[in-house]
Amino acid sequence: MPIAITAAVLRERGASYRIEALDLADPGPGQLLVRIRAAGICFTDVGVQFYEQGTPLPQVLGHEGAGEVVAWGEGVTGYAVGDRVVLSYASCGSCPRCAHDTPQYCANFMALNYAGVLPDGSVPMTNGGEAIYGGFFGQSSFATYALAYPRNTVRIAADVPFAHLAPFGCGMQTxxxxxxxxxxxxxxxxxxxxxxxxxxxxxxxxxxxxxxxxxxxxxxxxxxxxxxxxxxxxxxxxxxxxxxxxxxxxxxxxxxxxxxxxxxxxxxxxxxxxxxxxxxxxxxxxxxxxxxxxxxxxxxxxxxxxxxxxxEGDADPQDFIPRLVAMHVAGRFPHDRLIKAYRLDQINEAVADMKSGATIKPVLVMD
Ligand SMILES: [Zn+2]
Ligand SMILES: [Zn+2]
Missing domain, CATH: 3.40.50.720 (NAD(P)-binding Rossmann-like Domain)
Incomplete structure (x- = not known):
């Protein structure tokens, strides 16, 4: 049964986000359902919002999600309900670059991060029957729930607030x-x-x-x-x-x-x-x-x-994000000083503050 979620939807290039109630597909084979607790806004989101980049609309963007694992589909192992995770970019795991541990240059990077659909070609969300594109960076985390994959879902043991974890997924890693x-x-x-x-x-x-x-x-x-x-x-x-x-x-x-x-x-x-x-x-x-x-x-x-x-900082998120979190916990990476928290329904204000320079790193907090 689809999951009822709240998400910020970008309907037209250059437009503001609209907060909408959507249905999100159940996690299919190889997918995790993550309750998003915080999502950073990165200039890649701003780029897609304002410039044509081949990304179909209407779509839910967001690619710095942090939250808790809720459920998973067939074939996913190694996660427990409630695992605290950071979501990063998606990669295929089977192309030559992924095989050589350079997933940031994955041959399927555009298809998995920008195509607006899940790897099987399906559209993950609907609003009363209307298709809403998603799967942005294997997540679409400007939402209360997102579908992700073991390759871009990084478990975090440290007790760091979700708002501080979220930016590790892209901006801090980059x-x-x-x-x-x-x-x-x-x-x-x-x-x-x-x-x-x-x-x-x-x-x-x-x-x-x-x-x-x-x-x-x-x-x-x-x-x-x-x-x-x-x-x-x-x-x-x-x-x-x-x-x-x-x-x-x-x-x-x-x-x-x-x-x-x-x-x-x-x-x-x-x-x-x-x-x-x-x-x-x-x-x-x-x-x-x-x-x-x-x-x-x-x-x-x-x-x-x-x-x-x-x-993405030439980083494999599964190795690099825990390393950055450890640096942060040790006081060697105080990125929390860059962050300002906003509610999901304040996303347009957050984007405006980021563009004006008033806020360095806006993070949407969903709880
Ligand atoms: Zn690949
Ligand atoms: Zn980014």
């Missing part, structure tokens, strides 16, 4: 994983974070924990820079229109070892690239509007410099 897994700085290597939103500050906290020095934060928002300083940045650059390459080279005349750019602004990315040391690496993590292009002088890549990306 920022921290880019530093810890993709760039892997050694203590004493320099790193700059450009754009100190949720992903940027996650990168910064991971870099501080890795012993990066100097550790530079760049933002237009002075308040966020103050927070970046409290979270471990040794140098703060207020991006007030001055030449960013010069500002970075004032601190490090020979250039930076690593840059994480979450700004999505082409001139900023170019300025960062020109401030890299030989063999320096810059990771681009921003969600940019379609049509965005960055113009670079290829000579800046000489001397082994690299411009790269990383999906």
């Amino acid at each position: 920022g921290a994983g880019t530093v810890l897994n993709s760039l892997a700085p050694k203590p004493g290597q320099s790193l700059a974070v450009i754009g100190t939103g949720g992903v940027g500050l996650a990168a910064l906290m991971a870099a501080a924990d890795s012993g990066c020095a100097p550790l530079i934060a760049v933002d237009r928002n002075a308040e966020r820079l103050t927070l970046a300083g409290e979270l471990g940045a040794t140098h703060l650059i207020h991006a007030d229109g001055r030449d960013l390459t010069l500002a970075l080279r004032e601190i490090l005349p020979d250039g930076l070892d690593f840059i994480v750019d979450t700004s999505g602004a082409p001139p900023v990315a170019r300025a960062g690239l020109e401030a890299l040391a030989p063999q320096g690496q810059m990771a681009l993590l921003a969600v940019t509007p379609p049509g965005t292009e960055i113009t670079i002088n290829p000579n800046v890549l000489l001397a082994g410099r690299a411009l790269r990306s990383a999906v």
Whole structure:
């Protein structure tokens, strides 16, 4: 029998969410039913809300769910009712990249995370008979219940509030994983974070924990820079229109070892690239509007410099999320300082606050 749920539905590109009563399908073979207690909002949700990304509507978005296991379908083992879980991105487990433990580059990533349907092609939710797409990142967690899969359902033993667990599913994993897994700085290597939103500050906290020095934060928002300083940045650059390459080279005349750019602004990315040391690496993590292009002088890549990306922090959530939670419990990853809680029916206010910069990491709390 379908489950009655409450969800935030996005009906048109650029529209506000509407809170609706829906029916969610029972968990089928290989699926878990999770009662969602909190769900973070990430810029990927905002991107789908405002830009055409091939995601069908109406749909329930949300891909940073945390909650409790309620039930499961045939073939699922290893979970108990009431298990506290974090939901992350979905991967197939059977393609060559999944087999090589790089599920973030799963050959079926788009189908499993963006298609709006379950892997068997069915639409998971209805509103009085009208089909509502879901399965977003193998969850659709802007809702009171969601269907998920063993591969993206990570059990958490630690007694951490759900509102603090939720952002580990994507934003914190993306920022921290880019530093810890993709760039892997050694203590004493320099790193700059450009754009100190949720992903940027996650990168910064991971870099501080890795012993990066100097550790530079760049933002237009002075308040966020103050927070970046409290979270471990040794140098703060207020991006007030001055030449960013010069500002970075004032601190490090020979250039930076690593840059994480979450700004999505082409001139900023170019300025960062020109401030890299030989063999320096810059990771681009921003969600940019379609049509965005960055113009670079290829000579800046000489001397082994690299411009790269990383999906979901190059992390396998089953290993990496428990590691981040342990860092948090040990006081080494105080991401709770970025979070502001909202009720599910305040989702439009939460998105507006995230876009304006008033809130770094909005988390919807369902209980
Ligand atoms: Zn795969
Ligand atoms: Zn995300």
